[in-house]
Amino acid sequence: MARVCRHCDVVIADPDDAVHMWREESMSGPGRDVWAHREHVDLVEPDTVVTRILARVLVAKALHPTETGGGLPHEVRERYPDCVGDADQGVQQGR
Structure with missing residues (x-):
């Protein structure tokens, strides 16, 4: 599965640029990981x-x-x- 930046919704092409933020649980299924570009880490906020x-x-x-x-x-x-x-x-x- 492609890693998509939570802040800009763009696929993170460089694996070294991807930062794992947290794991979101889901009501059914395994949930998903939240990723961000290294420069967007401070801009990402949890879903309210x-x-x-x-x-x-x-x-x-x-x-x-x-x-x-x-x-x-x-x-x-x-x-x-x-x-x-x-x-x-x-x-x-x-x-």
Whole structure:
């Protein structure tokens, strides 16, 4: 399989110019390796789609605890006790 730069979407012809960034897992199949040209390494950013999806799931769980099977995760309540306060009390009581 050809190595394609994540930043510029160009095939990396010189193997010495290819830098392995990370491995992306997939829902089915083996996943894929993320590559970049040596000069593009600092310009490559991870895909933010997964982060946005996780944020939506956490918001849905917090807003609809009985439908989603839970309120705010324990880690969120523990890390941000002043921020969740009353909202989390309502979530824990099923309101």
